[in-house]
Amino acid sequence: MRINLTSVYVDDQRAALAFYVDVLGFTKHRDVPIGEDSWLTVVSPEAPDGPELLLEPSGHPAVKPYRDALVEDGIPLAQFAVNDVEAEYERLTGMGVEFTQPPTDIGVSVIAVFDDTCGNLIQLIAEKPA
Template sequence: MRIAMTSVFVDDQAAAKAFYTDVLGFQVRHDVPVGDDFWLTVVSPQDPEGTELLLEPAGHPAVKPYRDALRADGIPLAQFAVDDLAAEHARLEGLGVRFTQPPTDIGTALFAVLDDTCGNLIQLIEHRPAAG
């Protein structure tokens, strides 16, 4: 068994597509009209056949209270791995991305939390090799 797809709820699929591709650097895998919305998935250019991220419309009534509670507590909805958090943080800040948590060293990893402009907090993490 493996994870094939996961999703984040987004307020505006067109804005999410722009942010996740133009800013974060993901590639569109599927962009198929489905009624008023789209089956819109992105993938990492480092693993184009890997796990897809569905940019899911946030129209369901349960989404708003769920995301509001997560944001109020500063809890990210998703986590993306990066090889060099300092470089990625600098690159994204240069593009105007707002971070709610600056790069933080937790020993086994470095992490930071950004606002995806689409209703979610996203954690970036750089894992460190285990000391041994």
């Protein structure tokens, strides 16, 4: 068993694609029109055949209260691994990304949390060597 696809709910797929590609550095993988929306996925350029992240439309009525509750409680919807949280924090803040939690050493890892401009909080994590 393996993870092939996971998703984040986004308010606007095209704006989300711009943020996830132009700011975060992911690569567009699939863009298949389905009615008014698309099956729109991105992948890490470090693993182009790896798991896909679906930029899923947030139109379902359960999404808004779910995401609002997570954001209100400061809970990230997703977590992305990076080699150096401090470096990503500096790069992303330089591009105008707003962080709700700066780089924080939690013992075994360093984490930070940012607003993806699409309705979600995303956590960055860099695990420390054992």
